[in-house]
Amino acid sequence: MTGAQGREATPTDAAEPLLLAGARLPGSEALVDVHLAGGAVAAIVPAGGAAPGATSVARRVVLDGRYLVPGLYDRHVHFSQWAMVSRRLDLAGAESAAAVAALVAASVDRGEPEVIGFGYRDGLWPEPASRAVLDAVSGDVPVVLVAADLHACWVNSAAARRHGVDEAAGASGVLREDDCFRLVRELDDVADAVLDGWVADAAARAAARGVVGVTDYEMRWNRDDWARRAAGGIRSLRVSFGVYTQHLDRAIAEGLCTGDVVPGSDGLVTVGGYKVITDGSLNTRTAWCFDPYPGLTGDEAYGLATVPLDELVPLMRRADAAGITPAVHAIGDRANAAVLDAFEAVGCRGSIEHAQLLRHEDVARFTRLGVVASVQPEHAMDDRDVAERYWAGRTDRAFMLAELVAAGVELALGSDAPVAPLDPWIAISAAVGRTRDGREPWHPEQSIEARAALAASTGGRGASVAVGGPADLAVVELDPFAASVDELRRMPVALTLLAGRPTHSTIE
Numbered sequence: 001m002t003g004a005q006g007r008e009a010t011p012t013d014a015a016e017p018l019l020l021a022g023a024r025l026p027g028s029e030a031l032v033d034v035h036l037a038g039g040a041v042a043a044i045v046p047a048g049g050a051a052p053g054a055t056s057v058a059r060r061v062v063l064d065g066r067y068l069v070p071g072l073y074d075r076h077v078h079f080s081q082w083a084m085v086s087r088r089l090d091l092a093g094a095e096s097a098a099a100v101a102a103l104v105a106a107s108v109d110r111g112e113p114e115v116i117g118f119g120y121r122d123g124l125w126p127e128p129a130s131r132a133v134l135d136a137v138s139g140d141v142p143v144v145l146v147a148a149d150l151h152a153c154w155v156n157s158a159a160a161r162r163h164g165v166d167e168a169a170g171a172s173g174v175l176r177e178d179d180c181f182r183l184v185r186e187l188d189d190v191a192d193a194v195l196d197g198w199v200a201d202a203a204a205r206a207a208a209r210g211v212v213g214v215t216d217y218e219m220r221w222n223r224d225d226w227a228r229r230a231a232g233g234i235r236s237l238r239v240s241f242g243v244y245t246q247h248l249d250r251a252i253a254e255g256l257c258t259g260d261v262v263p264g265s266d267g268l269v270t271v272g273g274y275k276v277i278t279d280g281s282l283n284t285r286t287a288w289c290f291d292p293y294p295g296l297t298g299d300e301a302y303g304l305a306t307v308p309l310d311e312l313v314p315l316m317r318r319a320d321a322a323g324i325t326p327a328v329h330a331i332g333d334r335a336n337a338a339v340l341d342a343f344e345a346v347g348c349r350g351s352i353e354h355a356q357l358l359r360h361e362d363v364a365r366f367t368r369l370g371v372v373a374s375v376q377p378e379h380a381m382d383d384r385d386v387a388e389r390y391w392a393g394r395t396d397r398a399f400m401l402a403e404l405v406a407a408g409v410e411l412a413l414g415s416d417a418p419v420a421p422l423d424p425w426i427a428i429s430a431a432v433g434r435t436r437d438g439r440e441p442w443h444p445e446q447s448i449e450a451r452a453a454l455a456a457s458t459g460g461r462g463a464s465v466a467v468g469g470p471a472d473l474a475v476v477e478l479d480p481f482a483a484s485v486d487e488l489r490r491m492p493v494a495l496t497l498l499a500g501r502p503t504h505s506t507i508e
Contacts, residue, residue, distance in 0.1 A: 018500050019060045020475070022047050023068040025464060026454070027481045034068060036471040039499035044467055061507060066494055067479050071212030071472035072424040073459035075374050076353055076414035078150065079216045079239075080188055080225075083198035085418040089117035091145060096125050097133050100145065100154075105137035116187060117145040118418065120154065123283040123386035129154045131173030146184060148382070148419055149281040153180045177280055177306055185219055196229055202422070203236045207503040209423045210474030210493040213238035213459055215414070217275050217327075217353075221247050223262055230265040236496075236503035238472070240272035243324060245315060248274060257323030273327030273350060274319035278307045279335035282356065282383055285390060287332035289357065293390050303332050312342045316350075326350035327374070333357040333397065340365045351412065354379075357391060357398050366409040373404050374412045377430035377453075378420035384442045395443060401431055402446045411448075411456040425491040428453040433485030450481050450488065471500035475507075 020034040031047035043051035089107055094100040100120055107115045115138065122129055134143050134156035142159035146152075153175045160166040160173065163186060168179045175183055190198075206214070214237055216222055222241035230239075243251045251271075262269040280286020280303055285293045288303040307315070316326045326343070330336040331354045339352055340362055351372035356379065366373055380399040387395050404411055413427045420426065431453040434441040441447065455463040465473060475495035478487055496504040 016059060016500075017042075018471075018497075020068060020473075021060055021062050022065055023063045023475070024065055024479070026067055026069060026451075026479055031065060034465065036473075036497070036500040039471050041465060041467050041469050041471055041473075044465065061495070063475055063494075063507070066475045066477055068465055069210070069454065069463070069474050069476060069480060070458040070461040070465055070469070071474050071496065071498065072210045072457050073213040073215070073238075074206070074211060074414045074417065074422055074424055074427075074457075075215045075412040075459070076376060077214045077216055077417045077422055078218050079199060079202065079214060079417070079422075080190075080195060080218045080220070081150070081184070082417040082422055083195065083202040084188070084190070085118055087198070089115055089145075090119055091117045092119035092121075092148065094120055097122070097127050097129050100129075101133050101137045104134060104143055104145075108138050108141050112141065114159075115141060115143045115145075117143075119148045120145055121148050121283050121382070121386070122152075123285070124389065129172055129174050131155070131157060131160070131169060131171055134173060144183065144187060146180075146187075147284060149283045150184070150416075150419060151180060151281040151284040151286060152176050153183050155183075176284055176286060177277075177304060181219060188218075188220065192225075192228065196232060196234065199229060200234050203234055204504070206422050207236040207496045207498075208493060209425060210476065210491075210496050210504075211237065211422070211424060212472040212474070212496065212498050212503075213240070214422070215240045215242065215272055215327075217242040217272075219244055221250070223256070223269070223271070226269040227262050227265045230262075230268045235266070235268060236498060238268050238270070238498070240270045242272045242275040242327060243319075244275050248315070248319060248324075251324060252318070252322040258325040271324070273325040274316070275327050275329065275353070276307055276312065276315060277329040278305065278312060278339055279330060279332050280304050280306065281331055282390060283386055287357065288330075288335040288338075289332040289391070290334045290337075290359075291391075291394065294392070302334065305335065305338070309338050309342060312339070313345045316342055316346045316348065320346055320348040320350075327353055329353045331356045333359050333362075333394075337362055340369060340371065343369045343371050354416075355404075356383075357394065358400055359397065360403070363400065363403050363407045363409065366404065367407050370410075372410045372412050374414060375399065375401065375404075376414050376416045376420055377401065377427045378415065380434065380442060381430050381436040382420065396445075398443070400446050401448045405448050405452050411452070412460075413453065413456045424457040425493075426489055428457055428480070429485050429489035431456075432488060435485060436489075450483070454480055471497055473497045 143156040279288035292301040477492040
């Protein structure tokens with residue numbers, strides 16, 4: 001990885017020389033042979049041609065006209081939470097508090113000693129969440145339900161007592177922002193061996209979708225976790241890990257700098273950016289906006305500024321001075337404007353994570369300040385109806401991908417998994433089509449071309465495989481530049497290579 005994503009490092013177990021025979025590059029029908037050596041792309045020549053200076057090839061994989069693209073990166077994940085999701089009660093389809101309560105009741109009836117759920121979205125529910133609704137179906141069984149946006153938790157009385165949040169949860173049983181984050185960190189306190197097993201499974205699933213790298217913003221001291229995993233055999237991903245404010249002093253004291261390779265990780269784990277969360281989210285109605293949320297009153301009607309500018313600037317300045325690049329969460333238009341103010345005050349580069357609602361006049365500031373827009377396009381598909389209710393009249397400024405690209409802003413796409421699936425093809429499809437499930441495209445004027453979406457999903461390597469680049473590659477069955485929106489979402493991946501080493505293959 002390069003820049004804010006980490007300097008390139010080749011694992012020491014990079015594969016022996018490899019020939020990918022009969023490949024196609026996106027946008028072309030011509031067949032080429034791609035020679036890999038030393039963990040890099042050594043040559044691209046017409047099929048059957050000799051590579052300049054090529055030595056004998058130890059291995060040969062026939063691609064039969066499949067398409068070769070750079071390996072995919074997800075620039076924003078919460079990997080441990082993503083790994084845990086399949087072990088939690090799935091609330092994604094629940095359309096009311098009563099529907100959630102029914103799912104909880106079924107878990108309690110099965111004798112579950114504790115119910116941990118994930119994925120509810122209450123922004124359009126006909127009735128609000130309440131502690132009483134959960135208490136009525138759970139009794140003394142603790143229940144903790146994490147919202148799909150990770151910015152709220154809904155608990156019953158037994159869980160509120162167990163976790164010491166009885167007063168904070170109140171009658172609604174809902175914890176927001178920092179109160180929620182603290183509770184989620186307690187839920188994440190799983191034995192290393194158990195969690196690493198789940199992470200290994202999730203990493204294999206990611207490789208099966210062509211993923212070679214992630215930026216992990218888990219809210220824990222992730223350096224040691226990923227170094228341990230790399231040493232223990234989880235070797236299918238490059239990982240850049242984020243540092244939060246609670247760990248900033250430690251990171252600086254230990255001399256960590258963005259891009260540094262973590263010793264013992266064999267080049268797979270690098271130091272990422274300094275993650276700071278400055279507002280909330282749309283579904284929780286805490287994204288900080290210039291306009292109030294319908295139905296809300298008081299100071300919080302505009303959302304929450306969780307880190308005010310006079311605190312944000314010194315924090316960013318301190319991280320930047322230590323060589324840790326800021327990666328700042330901002331969703332509402334007021335939060336994004338304030339974070340751009342902070343980047344200008346500090347005079348550093350970095351990224352805004354999410355950049356969901358923007359003012360038109362702020363788009364050019366991304367370019368001028370050299371700030372990366374790290375966006376999760378599938379959120380637009382999840383949030384379109386909620387946005388039309390709570391950001392009514394402003395949704396033309398939501399997920400402004402086309403305007404950002406036209407302004408020359410560096411775009412980096414991701415999932416925010418588990419908020420959306422860790423699958424860059426889903427993000428690419430959403431960015432290109434602005435649609436899902438057969439619905440009419442949502443603000444199609446902000447769609448971008450497949451080439452731009454793919455380029456924003458490869459960790460800064462663009463949309464094309466290049467000689468001299470790392471042999472972090474994916475082989476797919478369809479031309480991504482010609483595939484339909486639905487085909488992009490389901491893109492079949494035949495082979496994934498990390499430094500020339502297969503991490504996933506369906507090719508016999």
